[in-house]
Amino acid sequence: MTASATVPAIDWFTSGATPALLGRRCGACGTYHFPPTAAWCANPACRSDRLETVELARRGTVWSYTDARYQPPPPYQPPSGEHVPFAIAAVRLEREGLIILGQVASGYGVDDLSVGTTVEVVTEVLERVEGVDRTVWKWRPVAPLGGGGA
Numbered sequence: 001m002t003a004s005a006t007v008p009a010i011d012w013f014t015s016g017a018t019p020a021l022l023g024r025r026c027g028a029c030g031t032y033h034f035p036p037t038a039a040w041c042a043n044p045a046c047r048s049d050r051l052e053t054v055e056l057a058r059r060g061t062v063w064s065y066t067d068a069r070y071q072p073p074p075p076y077q078p079p080s081g082e083h084v085p086f087a088i089a090a091v092r093l094e095r096e097g098l099i100i101l102g103q104v105a106s107g108y109g110v111d112d113l114s115v116g117t118t119v120e121v122v123t124e125v126l127e128r129v130e131g132v133d134r135t136v137w138k139w140r141p142v143a144p145l146g147g148g149g150a
C-alpha cells in the first residue's frame with residue numbers, strides 16, 4: 001500500500017459514486033440480514049442457508065440518533081489527529097425491515113436530525129492507520145432542514 005491509499009475499513013458496503021450497504025437476503029423467505037455475514041436465515045420459522053449478498057436501499061429514515069462527544073478508545077485514531085465530535089444515527093430501511101447504525105456524515109450533527117429525517121448512504125474516511133485512509137459508510141441527510149425549527 002502507498003501512503004495515499006484509501007481502502008474500506010470493512011467489506012460491508014460498496015464504494016464509488018453511489019455506495020450501498022451490503023446485506024444478505026434469504027432465498028426461501030425473503031428476510032434481509034445485516035451485516036452480510038449470516039450463514040443461515042435468522043427467521044426462526046425458516047433457517048434456510050440459501051442466502052445471497054445484495055445491495056440494500058441507499059436511503060432510509062432516522063429511527064433514533066445521539067451525539068458522540070468522547071473519542072473512541074484505541075486503536076481508533078481520528079483521521080485529523082484530533083477527535084471531532086460526531087453524531088450517530090440508527091436508520092430504518094423500510095423494504096428490508098432493518099435498523100442500521102452509522103455515523104452521520106461530516107458537517108452534520110444532531111441539530112440536523114429528527115426522527116423520520118430521510119438520509120442516504122455515503123462513504124467517508126473513518127480513520128487513518130499507518131498512512132492508509134480507511135473508509136466507512138455514513139448517513140447524510142438528503143434534504144437540508146429549515147433553519148426556523150419547523
Ligand SMILES: [Zn+2]
Pocket residue numbers: 026027028029030031041042043046047048
Ligand atoms: Zn429465510
